Amino acid sequence: MEQTVETARSEFIEKLGLIMQTEGLPRTAGRIMGLLVWEGTPVAFCDLATELQISRGSVSTATRLLEDKFMIKRVTKAGERQDYFQLAPKSYETMVSDLSRQFRRKSDDLRSTLDDVPECAADIRARVNGYADMLSSLSEKIGELAREMD
Amino acid sequence: MEQTVETARSEFIEKLGLIMQTEGLPRTAGRIMGLLVWEGTPVAFCDLATELQISRGSVSTATRLLEDKFMIKRVTKAGERQDYFQLAPKSYETMVSDLSRQFRRKSDDLRSTLDDVPECAADIRARVNGYADMLSSLSEKIGELAREMD
DNA sequence: TGTTTCGTTCAGTACGAAGTAAACATTCCA
DNA sequence: TGGAATGTTTACTTCGTACTGAACGAAACA
Structure with a gap:
């Protein structure tokens, strides 16, 4: 046993x-x-x-x-x-908010590649932002969870 | 340019x-x-x-x-x-719900190790469940986001 | 039917990450 | 002060994964 x-x-x-x-x-x-x-x-x-x-x-x-x-x-x-x-203490909370931060960083990193893309290329901008939006939404949701944890 | x-x-x-x-x-x-x-x-x-x-x-x-x-x-x-x-089509949504599923699987996998742990070891069970809970909460939140995406 | 154009598969290779073992630094105690 | 105990650092090894290149099979064309 x-x-x-x-x-x-x-x-x-x-x-x-x-x-x-x-x-x-x-x-x-x-x-x-x-x-x-x-x-x-x-x-x-x-x-x-x-x-x-x-x-x-x-x-x-x-x-x-x-x-x-x-x-x-x-x-x-x-x-x-x-x-x-x-x-x-709060190790799980730390892990979750860390995860949130990782997604945030990735999102920002991707979006920054648009700095040199002119306004006229609106379609490209929209698609890149689409991916970045997914990442920032993830970051947001997970951050929300982190705040709920303590 | x-x-x-x-x-x-x-x-x-x-x-x-x-x-x-x-x-x-x-x-x-x-x-x-x-x-x-x-x-x-x-x-x-x-x-x-x-x-x-x-x-x-x-x-x-x-x-x-x-x-x-x-x-x-x-x-x-x-x-x-x-x-x-x-x-x-819906590739981002797919990615997000996939992520949700991954966390769900990990959570379930961890929890299954408790099958052979007797009730009396309540403290161990609580700690393992704590980790699994974090994972299932993540799964839940991310799944929520996936549903909001379409 | 023979040939070219495709995509897939597989053996071999290269590369990076993680772990080991040993040398090292530090601290504590005798 | 000498020596044992403890944690860190570093050079080396191992291992897994991803990529290449070539052989292969299938399909289209002539």
Whole structure:
């Protein structure tokens, strides 16, 4: 019975690794997130390496990446030399508003290519804006969700 | 003056290539989309190859991929042996509802790992569901947008 | 029927990203 | 001060994916 929970745990971790890979993050970072979500409590640096069977170097780069994105938080324990990690507060909210920002940036980036396109090429402008509009609508909707989350 | 429009065109195409790459599609497919968005009218198979400076093989696989996703449409012209391509009707709407579906699938996939987790592990269940909820909320919001688009 | 024009498929290649291992820097403790 | 523990950095390796180029098959034309 305990066996199946263990299986579920590693399944969840692996799945989250794959999912976050599709979001453009390294799989390792996703697996770390998975472990931290499952555990809930702070997990030691070395435990991440041993449990996920990855090198300390990978743990270092991945945790730093996740820290920079405010998805996890590095904490310390009194009398403990090791670093511990746990989910950052509002981590999901952060992820969602980050996604919103990504779409916004893409939209703006595309629209900026129209700077040198004269007014007369209205049809081209309309089509490019159409794509950019889709992206900004996505950004808007997702931003809305982010605001609803706290 | 024409020069700058040409520059804007290739900039747009390259940018869309990069953007669609972040969405998990091959860059080539994104550049094809970019060309088709810019032009608006059907573009010949061979013109895709020469204008984007890619092999016919790449054109073949990328167009097939985009066709399968209902993002572009293959059309023919009377008396013309070449295939032509243009944006599919409702292509943006399709892309958005596809995105919604992706998040839905991820959410369901994650939640399914809880099947073997007993009720007593309520804290674990809550955390996993928290992540899945974020994904399904995204799916929901984006699906909403898709419905608003037609 | 032979030839040309197309699009597809597939083997090979190139490239980039991610992970490893080891060297390194720093901190803590004896 | 010496040494162990801890995290970071970097050179190298691995792996997957995307692209090329050529062979192939099918269809149109002559």
